[in-house]
Amino acid sequence: MSERAAVTALDNVSFELEQGGFLTLLGPSGCGKSTLLRVVADIIAPAQGEVRVLGQSADAARRQRDIGFVFQDATLLPWRTALDNVRLPLEIGGGVRSGRSPEDLLRLVGLGGWEKSFPHELSGGMRQRVSIARALLGDPKILLMDEPFGALDEITRDRLNDELLHIWRETGTTILFVTHSIHEAAYLGQSVMVLAARPGRVREIVKVDLPEPRTLAMRDTADFAALAGRLRRILETC
């Protein structure tokens, strides 16, 4: 495994994702953010060109379970309990290599004690936590997240942002996170990649120079406001 993993997608989009890093993808709707994630995950095949993920084809990376995917909706199976939903990857496609147990992962996302609950008994935020635990099963090298908190209220969203940073530090996984919220992109990412629309292309990659670990109070600082302002100006010229 190389230190850096090269990812090429969307014809002329090419970027590097540091191993163990947290990169957020910010862009207006229709700029191909979700498409980019789906190409990396081998859900969509590129019309032209080639996708290389972790030095191999996207297809091979998917088959080795190198990639975990968190969708906009939790996409839980309603007839399975929280724990059985996290277990799903064990029962499909030859199972997983190793990593934390489903019970461990549920505790990691703060749902210890909710193992036997069905999705309709959980709140939207809790359902999304279950889906994050499911994506982490088998220790994927890259976690792809497609606006996972977009449908949640702001309070829940803030809390889940903090918990995601905690999960990221705890697991050391590499995260590629799509959002259309400037604040979320700046708060979560070590770098923010701004995409421009039609055709989807990389506009600019902005390094985030906020101290680690991030806290919600940081959002009230002048540094954070300056960063958010800079991202907004880039987006306006997209």
Added chain:
Amino acid sequence: MSDDPAQAIWQAAQARLRWKRRLLPLIGALALLLLWWALVAFFQVKPFIAPAPQVVAITLWQKADILFANLIPTAIEALSGFLIGNAVAIAIATLFVHRKTIEMAFFPIVVLINSIPVVAKAPILVLLLGNGLAPKIAIAAVICFFPTLVNMVRGLEAVSPQALELMHVLSASKWEVFRRLRLPTSIPYLFSALKIAASTAVVGAIVGEWIGSQEGIGALIIQATYNFDSALLYATVITGSVFSVGFFLTIRMLERLCVRWVPGQQS
């Protein structure tokens, strides 16, 4: 809990409501029986036109053996038809979902045939299949087949695009997508079709017996009508209905055992 007076009042109101829900339908049924009795007595309706309710009750008791003997073939036809028709429908629905070309060619026709009323379809099948037990089973089967096929295809296809993407990310095989996603998704759809099929299977068997049959609920209905034996006719209809309702309730009980999640409330 009931320390709170407001809570106690609310609970008492709930208990009264529960009793009302149980008692009122019973009172309604009794009132209608009374009205039936009063109308027959007041207008002195001839027994060959309509029987009084107590005469029907007596007939049910006295001719229980005849009624039961005729229920057996009808029940066998309905149950066999139900099993065969639904099994074939589920198999073809599975084929449709995996072979889109076949589905596109035949599914619209299936939907069209499904919209033809049962009583209109049955005589066509009687002409095609003739007399005996087997044709009645075939009629019940064909009648069950269409609603189940239509619902099952819809159920198997009612999976969200994201759930399919999830399966793809997990490198699921076609069989795994079917077993872990499509089949469980389709179960509530299947049961709503089975509940329809439970009553239409009985209708199919009875309509099949109307034309050229010596035994069965359908044959007894025709016989009683031609003999102007209205009490026997009513008793026969009640026997058939009780079986049909029992069949429906059995399927509904199975549904409650199988579907424990809240369908439709996904994600």
